[in-house]
Amino acid sequence: MLTIERLNKTFAAPAGAVVALSNIQLQVERGQFITFIGPSGCGKSTLLKIVAGLDTAYEGTVELNGKSITGPGVDKGFIFQEPRLFPWLTVEKNIAANLSLGNAQVRRQVEELIELVRLKGFEKAYPKELSGGMAQRVAIARALLRKPEILLLDEPFGALDAFTRTHMQEALLDIWQNSKTTMLFVTHDLDEAVFLGEKVVIMNPRPGHIRNIINVDLPYPRKRTGVSFQELRSKVLGEFEKVEQPPLLDQGAGI
């Protein structure tokens, strides 16, 4: 279980301190799928980095199973927007990374994961020979091999085309249902947030804080075209439009 209490985070900037996250409160049960959505600068990626242990300069409590997070580790898998594979390793060696494929148990698990992320036949391929979606699946398999308690995904499908993205979303749900890993998924795509999450956390910038948390009580697999999906999407969008837009000039990428 992940517990976040009174989390505050400030960045030092030339023009003075910038509050990136203000008073974040969040409880995530084991095995839940939570999506985070909000305009750029709302601190959703910063929040993910803190949970990953990549950023430890914060105030407040961030605990995984009652233990404070002090640094990165394999129990907190992280998927970046880019696959970040080692270009000199083949697919299977990328998944194993610092573990040896000579170990029979590792070898068997790697083979199972290749099956799970549907990359059979590409074991010996180098990252440069893979498409974006395939490379991202290798990154997911690499994280899953370590049996993470929690998987943190920072806009993982943001760079993919629409068809591949849809496919990857379905693949991720499959993986989640098979592995029962807790998922924290950051996105700027409204459909993606509603399609994937059991809960959608809506975040607001300046300073970054949680605006609302919406439960998505739809059974999986969800139909994007279904009436209830559209109703929930409108509900989230309704919440979303209350988010004050920053002045046009400061608006970055994202929504």
Add this chain to the structure above:
Amino acid sequence: MSTNEVALGAKAGGRQSAVSRERKAGMPKWLYGWVIPVIVLGLWEAASALGLVSQSALPAPSRIAEAFWKLCVNGDMAKHVSASAIRAGGGFLLGGATGLLLGVFTGLGKWAERTLDPSIQMLRTVPLLAVIPLFILWFGVGEFSKVLLIALGSFFPVYFHTHLGVRSADRKLYEVTRILQYSKLHLLTKLIIPAALPNILLGIRLSVGASWLLLAVAEMMGASAGVGYMIQDARVYGQTDIVFVGIILFALVGKLSDSLVRLVERRYLQWNNNYKG
């Protein structure tokens, strides 16, 4: 999934058509490099046969080949080549290994870079031939000063490119190794060295070239055996054909060692997007 496979298939198809285009040209790829040397040799031989060039300045290729063969048969060739190879190899190994270690060292640590790198960069700008008199004063004209000179020459390219390669290791991949909890040893052997390998091999190739250059210089400053000595000796006696044999030997051995490094590159750098083979 299927779109991905189609994309991959298309790539493979592109490779295939490149191969067939090559076949259509009718000549194997490796043959192209031989066209110009063969034409030049033909013209040269013809000019010699017609008496257009002086045999003492530019002996005919057939005469050079004959001298080559003679040196092979009487054992001089083996003596000179092995003496040179030991010198060049020893110097290269010494300089290259030191360059590799120091390059990794200064590439990894800010502290090491700040203290060591400025001095090394300053020394790098000194023309190596200018320190030969100093080497002779210190160590004489013996084997030691020759090997040391070659080592110094092959040190700089390896050092410089290793340092650069280690420095250019991707910060984003470093973040991945933190999450995957790589040990310090794995960080070095599974991230930093592989990431720096293209640069390291480039440095080695340049330093192989440097070691042959300095070998020739070192052997001409005084030696009793070696290809450079053979050239110098032949010059004294006006044996132009043997001078040519020496030059050809340098060219052959230089090309051979370069091909060897390329072979290693092909084996270990096939993952690299920028590597063209």
